[in-house]
Amino acid sequence: MAAMAGTTWTSFVKSIASFNGDLASMTAPPFILSKASLVEFSAYWTEHPKLFVAPAKESDPEKRALAVLKWFLSTLKQQYSSRNEKLGSEKKPLNPFLGELFLGHWDDPEAGKTELISEQVSHHPPVTAYSIINEKHGVKLQGYNGQKASFASMTINVKQVGLARLHIDAYDEDYLITLPTLHIEGLVYGTPYVELEKSTIIQSSSGYFAKIEYTGKGWVSGKKNCFNATLQKVGSKDILYTISGQWTDSFTVKKGKTEVDSFSHKNNPTTPLTLKPIEEQDPLESRRAWAKVAVAIDKGDYEEIGMEKSKIENAQRELRKKEKEEGKTWERRYFSSVEKDSATGKLLDLAAKYSVSLGVPAVTLDDPSKTNGIWLFDEKKYEGVKSGTREEELKAAVEKVEAATAH
Numbered sequence: 538m539a540a541m542a543g544t545t546w547t548s549f550v551k552s553i554a555s556f557n558g559d560l561a562s563m564t565a566p567p568f569i570l571s572k573a574s575l576v577e578f579s580a581y582w583t584e585h586p587k588l589f590v591a592p593a594k595e596s597d598p599e600k601r602a603l604a605v606l607k608w609f610l611s612t613l614k615q616q617y618s619s620r621n622e623k624l625g626s627e628k629k630p631l632n633p634f635l636g637e638l639f640l641g642h643w644d645d646p647e648a649g650k651t652e653l654i655s656e657q658v659s660h661h662p663p664v665t666a667y668s669i670i671n672e673k674h675g676v677k678l679q680g681y682n683g684q685k686a687s688f689a690s691m692t693i694n695v696k697q698v699g700l701a702r703l704h705i706d707a708y709d710e711d712y713l714i715t716l717p718t719l720h721i722e723g724l725v726y727g728t729p730y731v732e733l734e735k736s737t738i739i740q741s742s743s744g745y746f747a748k749i750e751y752t753g754k755g756w757v758s759g760k761k762n763c764f765n766a767t768l769q770k771v772g773s774k775d776i777l778y779t780i781s782g783q784w785t786d787s788f789t790v791k792k793g794k795t796e797v798d799s800f801s802h803k804n805n806p807t808t809p810l811t812l813k814p815i816e817e818q819d820p821l822e823s824r825r826a827w828a829k830v831a832v833a834i835d836k837g838d839y840e841e842i843g844m845e846k847s848k849i850e851n852a853q854r855e856l857r858k859k860e861k862e863e864g865k866t867w868e869r870r871y872f873s874s875v876e877k878d879s880a881t882g883k884l885l886d887l888a889a890k891y892s893v894s895l896g897v898p899a900v901t902l903d904d905p906s907k908t909n910g911i912w913l914f915d916e917k918k919y920e921g922v923k924s925g926t927r928e929e930e931l932k933a934a935v936e937k938v939e940a941a942t943a944h
């Protein structure tokens with residue numbers, strides 16, 4: 538098998554060299570395929586619910602902004618390195634079909650219930666939108682992301698397009714979070730892993746501004762996944778706090794030279810996500826929709842993987858064709874694509890103005906046409922699902938997909 542994998546892997550890496558930028562379209566050898574669909578990745582934002590709700594408990598706006606920065610930094614290990622831990626290397630996620638859903642929640646004694654809604658709002662290009670809500674503390678994270686990939690010198694470079702926005706009800710405060718640029722190293726050895734690069738910005742409507750610089754291998758320490766972060770106030774050059782360490786391990790928070798806080802993943806296990814049993818899931822929910830492909834991947838049966846995947850992909854092609862003929866588009870269940878909305882616009886302007894004045898790369902919301910628009914959570918649609926008034930519409934949508942998949 539190793540020899541087989543070796544040759545397959547070499548030819549696979551060669552094939553990447555000529556790929557057209559759409560990662561999802563690549564057919565990778567079975568051992569690099571993950572059973573998880575990309576629509577599941579939204580869950581990586583809140584596997585530490587206590588940290589997610591902590592900002593709502595800070596009445597001091599500076600400490601609130603620091604709590605948001607600490608939560609954001611705690612998500613990076615899960616986002617960018619959890620497959621290495623669980624599966625031995627980065628893997629290729631399943632490419633979600635349009636309308637694919639990933640719904641769950643986290644229960645934490647202190648944080649209460651945090652609900653996850655993730656939906657594949659675009660297939661060409663792949664774009665995932667999500668809304669993560671903790672009612673008890675009035676904290677919600679909403680956003681969307683797509684990826685633009687390129688290949689150079691045995692490395693896959695991935696620029697993320699989209700944004701994440703955290704809202705804290707009690708203070709009517711927004712935090713705009715830009716998404717890190719990453720690259721995949723280790724391809725040539727068949728053990729791909731993510732390294733983050735450049736910097737990201739968290740800009741709050743309260744005027745605080747965090748900048749996180751991903752420095753990769755530390756010069757002195759030689760440790761991987763290093764970063765340096767600072768928290769400042771708009772218009773002031775004073776550094777209020779600095780945070781540094783490894784986003785895959787631990788970091789410390791300093792005010793001036795004094796250490797005031799720290800975080801380590803060793804002492805902070807993640808909270809498991811609660812999902813419905815597969816048989817109770819909606820047919821459009823990811824784990825149910827891909828169940829047969831997951832079995833084939835476990836078996837490493839290339840033929841069966843291909844056969845089960847193409848059933849889903851052909852059904853999708855048929856649905857798109859029919860919609861085109863009828864002049865219709867697929868109704869997203871929870872999200873709508875809108876022009877730059879006021880809150881995002883206000884934050885972007887604030888961030889752009891401030892970041893330019895400090896010479897920090899201006900925060901730009903990448904061209905929305907690259908993600909088929911700006912995707913925002915639609916409260917009305919959400920209420921419609923919860924109250925059951927959209928029952929007929931949702932049932933009809935599921936029936937269309939099932940009819941198309943049947944033959």
Ligand SMILES: CCC(=O)OC[C@H](C)CC[C@H]1O[C@H]2C[C@H]3[C@@H]4CC=C5C[C@@H](O)CC[C@]5(C)[C@H]4CC[C@]3(C)[C@H]2[C@@H]1C
Pocket residue numbers: 553560561563565569575578579581616617627628629630682684693695697721729731
């Ligand atoms: C097509 C080439 C191929 O399959 O190479 C196999 C290798 C596993 C490398 C390519 C895949 O690597 C995966 C890493 C994925 C990103 C990981 C984390 C995030 C954060 C999340 O919030 C949004 C999604 C994002 C950016 C993932 C996007 C998809 C990535 C790059 C996978 C690559 C197909």
